[in-house]
Amino acid sequence: MKTSWLKSGIASVALVAATGAAWAEKANDTLRVAFTKELENVDSFFNSSREGVVLQRAIWDGLIYRDPVTNEYKGNLATSWEWIDDTTLELKLREGVTFHNGAPFSADDVVYTVNFVSKEENGVKTQRNVNWMESAEKVDDYTVRIHLKEKFPAAIEFLSGPVSMYPAEYYAEVGPSGMGLEPVGTGPYKVVSVVPGQHFVLEKNENYHDSPKGQPEISNVDIRTIPDVNTQMAELFSGSLDLIWQVPADQAEKLATMDQFTVMNESTMRVGYLNMDAAGRSGDTPVTDLRVRRAINHAINREELVNALLKGKSRVVSTPCFPSQFGCVEEAAKSYEYDPEKAKALLAEAGYPDGFTIDFYAYRDREYAEAIMSYLNAVGIDTDFKFLQYSALREQNMKGEVPLAFLTWGSFSINDASAMVSQFFKHGSLDDARDDQVLEYLNTADSSTDPDTRIENYAKAIERITDQAFWAPMFSYNTNYVFTNDVEYTPTADEVLRFTTMSWN
Amino acid sequence: MVDTSTTDSLLREITGPTPGQMLRKRVFGHQGLLFGGIVLAILLFIAIFAPLLAPHDPYAQSLMTRMQPPVFLGGDWEHPLGTDHLGRDYLSRLIYGARVSLMIGAVAALISGVIGTAMGVAAGYFGGRVDMVVTFLINVRLAMPVVLVALAVVAILGGSLQVVIVVLGLLLWDRFAVVMRASTLQVRGREYVAAARAIGASTPRVILSEIMPNIANNLIVVVTLEMAHAILLEAALSFLGLGVQPPTPSWGLMVSEGKNMMLFEPWMVLIPGAVLFLLVLAINLMGDGLRDVTAPENRS
Numbered sequence: 001m002k003t004s005w006l007k008s009g010i011a012s013v014a015l016v017a018a019t020g021a022a023w024a025e026k027a028n029d030t031l032r033v034a035f036t037k038e039l040e041n042v043d044s045f046f047n048s049s050r051e052g053v054v055l056q057r058a059i060w061d062g063l064i065y066r067d068p069v070t071n072e073y074k075g076n077l078a079t080s081w082e083w084i085d086d087t088t089l090e091l092k093l094r095e096g097v098t099f100h101n102g103a104p105f106s107a108d109d110v111v112y113t114v115n116f117v118s119k120e121e122n123g124v125k126t127q128r129n130v131n132w133m134e135s136a137e138k139v140d141d142y143t144v145r146i147h148l149k150e151k152f153p154a155a156i157e158f159l160s161g162p163v164s165m166y167p168a169e170y171y172a173e174v175g176p177s178g179m180g181l182e183p184v185g186t187g188p189y190k191v192v193s194v195v196p197g198q199h200f201v202l203e204k205n206e207n208y209h210d211s212p213k214g215q216p217e218i219s220n221v222d223i224r225t226i227p228d229v230n231t232q233m234a235e236l237f238s239g240s241l242d243l244i245w246q247v248p249a250d251q252a253e254k255l256a257t258m259d260q261f262t263v264m265n266e267s268t269m270r271v272g273y274l275n276m277d278a279a280g281r282s283g284d285t286p287v288t289d290l291r292v293r294r295a296i297n298h299a300i301n302r303e304e305l306v307n308a309l310l311k312g313k314s315r316v317v318s319t320p321c322f323p324s325q326f327g328c329v330e331e332a333a334k335s336y337e338y339d340p341e342k343a344k345a346l347l348a349e350a351g352y353p354d355g356f357t358i359d360f361y362a363y364r365d366r367e368y369a370e371a372i373m374s375y376l377n378a379v380g381i382d383t384d385f386k387f388l389q390y391s392a393l394r395e396q397n398m399k400g401e402v403p404l405a406f407l408t409w410g411s412f413s414i415n416d417a418s419a420m421v422s423q424f425f426k427h428g429s430l431d432d433a434r435d436d437q438v439l440e441y442l443n444t445a446d447s448s449t450d451p452d453t454r455i456e457n458y459a460k461a462i463e464r465i466t467d468q469a470f471w472a473p474m475f476s477y478n479t480n481y482v483f484t485n486d487v488e489y490t491p492t493a494d495e496v497l498r499f500t501t502m503s504w505n
Numbered sequence: 506m507v508d509t510s511t512t513d514s515l516l517r518e519i520t521g522p523t524p525g526q527m528l529r530k531r532v533f534g535h536q537g538l539l540f541g542g543i544v545l546a547i548l549l550f551i552a553i554f555a556p557l558l559a560p561h562d563p564y565a566q567s568l569m570t571r572m573q574p575p576v577f578l579g580g581d582w583e584h585p586l587g588t589d590h591l592g593r594d595y596l597s598r599l600i601y602g603a604r605v606s607l608m609i610g611a612v613a614a615l616i617s618g619v620i621g622t623a624m625g626v627a628a629g630y631f632g633g634r635v636d637m638v639v640t641f642l643i644n645v646r647l648a649m650p651v652v653l654v655a656l657a658v659v660a661i662l663g664g665s666l667q668v669v670i671v672v673l674g675l676l677l678w679d680r681f682a683v684v685m686r687a688s689t690l691q692v693r694g695r696e697y698v699a700a701a702r703a704i705g706a707s708t709p710r711v712i713l714s715e716i717m718p719n720i721a722n723n724l725i726v727v728v729t730l731e732m733a734h735a736i737l738l739e740a741a742l743s744f745l746g747l748g749v750q751p752p753t754p755s756w757g758l759m760v761s762e763g764k765n766m767m768l769f770e771p772w773m774v775l776i777p778g779a780v781l782f783l784l785v786l787a788i789n790l791m792g793d794g795l796r797d798v799t800a801p802e803n804r805s
Contacts, residue, residue: 230768250572250590254769301568308568308592367765370751371591374566377752385750386663 025242026486026504029219033243033497034226034235038197040391041180044164045117045124049390050246050410053162054497057213058202058221060164060185063091063110064156065212068492071415073156074212077105077165077186081156086449087134087148089155095142097209099167100190107138112168114146128423129162129412151447153454154326154416162412188216188500198225202499217503236261236482243483245497248367249311252480264481267313268495269322270410271420272368274300274472279434281400286356293469295346296404297336299379300372302474304338309368312478320421320465320473324493327417327445327458333473334466343379355380361397361405363390369406372474398429408477413494417458418446425465433470531798538794544787552603559597560585563754567592575772586776590762595773598754599780605755606736606784609670613735614728616674621681622724628682629689630712639682646679655738659747669748673735684727688720695719722799729792733785740781756781 025032035051044056063078075081078091097105114136117124124130132152137145148155170184183191188211189202202221224241226232229248233255235241247255247263256263274296276287286292302316318335321328347355360376360383362369373383383404388396396402411419422445424430425438438461445457465471481491489502522530532538551558561584568591574580575587575595586595628639658672692698693716701715740757742748744764749755751762756777763773 229765233768248765250766251769304568308571366746367590367762370762371566371568374564374591374752377564378566384663384665387746 025239029504031218031221031243031487031499031502032241033221033223033245034232034241035200035223036225036227036229036232036246037390038225038227039200040197041176042183042191042194042196042200043176043179044162045130046176046180048125048394050495053412053495055183055200055223056162056164057187057496058189058499059183059187059191060166061187061211061213062160062164063093064160066157066160066415067212068494068496068498073160076160076211076213077110084145086151089146089148090139091144091146093142093144094209097186098207099170099184099186100205101167101170101184103167103169105165105167105186106141107144108141109165109168110144110146111136111138112171113166114144114163116166116171117163126162126412126423127428128419129158132158133163151449153449153451154414154418154446157414157416157419161414188213189221192220199223213498214500216500218499221499236484239484242487243481243489243497243502245479245481245491247480247482249309249478249480252482253311255482260485261482262485262487264489264491265312265478266481266491266493266495267315268410268477268479268493269324269413269415270408270477270495271317271320271322272365272406272408272474272477273317273320274372274474275397275402275405275407275432276470276472277400277403277432278468278470279400279432281432281434282403285358285403286350286352287358287403289350290468291346291350292352293472294336295343295350295379296376296381297469297472298339298343298346299381300375300472300474301338305368305371306475309371310475310478312480314478315476317473317476318466319462320424320471321417321458321462322411322420322476325411325415325417325420326451327454328421329455329459329462332459332463332466334463336469336472340375340379347380352380355382357382357384358404359384359386359402361386361388361393361402362407363388363393364408365406372406394430397432400429400432402432410477410495413496417462418442421458421461421465422446425461425470433465433468435464435468435470438464438470528798532794535794535797537790538798541787541789541791541794544783545791548603548784548787549607551600552607555600555604559594559600561594561597563593563597563601564752565593572766572770572773574770575776578772587772589759589773590766595759595776598759599756599777601754602756602759602777603780603784605666605749605753606739606781609666609673609739610732610736610788612670613673613677613739614732616671617676617678617731617735618681618724618728620675621678621727622685624678625682625685625687626689626712626716626720629686630693630708630716632690636686639686643679643682643686646676646682649676651676652738652741655742656745656747659742664742664747664750666749666753669739669742673738677731677735677738680731681724681727684723685720688723689716692716692719722796725799726792726796729788729795733788733792736781736785736788 037049037051039049039051040047042055044052061076065074065076077094079094081089081091084090093107114133116122117130118133132148134147134149139145167184171179181194188205188208190205192201192203194200200223204216204219208215232244236244252263255261276293278288280288306314306316319328319330319333323330360373366387376383409420422442425433426442427434427439441457441461445454448454479495486505488505570588571590571592573584573588576585580587584594589595624639628636655672659668662668698715701711739748743755743757744761749758759777760774767774
């Protein structure tokens, strides 16, 4: 008898509403999508959120494209590429491509974009995405050379991911903030209007070049920011949304029982971990002690978190990177089994037989954070819970004021360990470990072109990081995509919504 | 020889019921007061004996048995009101949550009551400059929206039980001050106050034994109003994530935690919402009733 009256009630209301209204939107050829987080700036170099990546892939193109299914690199704005030497990449560009504002795409645009974003003072949000490039040089109108600072084997991966090409003249004129308000790219969708953080309207680019991304089918995409998942679902029921994503597991399970929606689950590269201030940047907190960090690692029941909370295609992760990434050697990682008794013993050994109190920060998935907190409380670590906005927490973290935080990283869907380990462990402002040995291994791994050397050194770095328990890696995320049966879409494992592969049934 | 029982009844006819008897009659004749009083007494009992009454540890997480429905929706008696999103027993959290709500309500009302009454009575009794200063302070306080100030302060200092209690206590004194000042002004000129002064009673004595007893019934109403107000504010702050911090059980927090599942498991919001409603209703009914039975005009 469990809540059956309720379910059938919701279902019937939803059925009536969804069939009625979604019909109309299919007729209008407009796909309505919800974003959960407010996007700070549409300019893809000046945001670090997943929503930004989705828009980036729709509005702009990279020089290269990685097929999300086969992982094969294909030419996009470049047609071919070749390493001249270890630090120089020469690319032949596609001819006849135009930007949304009508400007033709040529080597000048590549040179301008690369030279702009690679300069640290221009303030690209995620430096790791661009700071491997030194500069670009025009050979002729359709040939460019990109000079690297040092050897960087993941260059192709980054060029097919976060580095998109901007129109030189327009970008020089309007800058990042102007680009955020009226974005112009070469991508499959043009931007019709932007209400910052709230509402984005896209329109099919009729002149889209013959790109490996495929041609867009749906004419209009209307994206609204709706922070509350209940509101999103209510709108899905009432037929004013066609697709929602990042739906929490519990809700997705319920939605899956309804006939008019398709629920698809895909794993993502996002890894959830606890960051511990081992270097003591936030003061002499207990987590500077290795035994305490190991105790925290032992206190968390990762299996239970994955099975009961995250569900879907999530898995336990013991590496400070996503296991599918190149160089993310799982065997090298020391994994900490769930053992609260051992955790208590380690705490006692470290001089905290009665535990201690520590500030515990988080910015998303409050529910997971609470569950983690409960594990910590169970071994005697009392937590002062601080739940902040992502940008605020990142800011504090950069200043080194966060002793213990539940963080996540999606690696910008880059299938290379450097996008995660090297992002956080090379003494940058977000590095709370500041370990010289790790830095050394990572420097070697990042700058080598020999795959074996890279694997060996990433493995060493991972071994050192997990042995010293700088982090407590916990699990990988999955995403639930829920859409009405009118929509045809097969999500990919990289947590990027690709409007070009969506169509109406 | 006269039958004693007849004497008693005769005596009763002559003297009428004693004041105690009359009070008892008024109290038991007032349904609102009875209802409020009983509900509040039960909740108070539950709060005080929470550790004995709660079937489970309110902090014990069990992810494998998350969101079990309550008995009346098909759950089992192991968790009569189901379990929350982390598998913690809902009934136990509700029981412990009563402690938080009642404590915040009582202590915040006490702090603000002391501040507000002192200011109001002083202003009403002394008048003049004292009155001007107090009136100014009341106006300043009224110009600040409580929720906004509370949000700001809690956001800066960080949310915790103590911070919430102190912030609310320091914010909710305005109504005490306004009502006490007006009531004092009313009784200040009465004959019995003048008489007390005439026989040489000191100012503290006049205030404490002549004025206070005669305005106490107004005070009771304000105390209950503000207690209910504080409880609701705590729930609101906790709901916004700025009040009592998890894992402390608080009804507002429970509503907030249940809200994600509101569409599919509405009981997660309804249960704490309902007890919150019941508590605030009980306090208000009791306040009204107490005013009715203690008002001087109803005494004779």
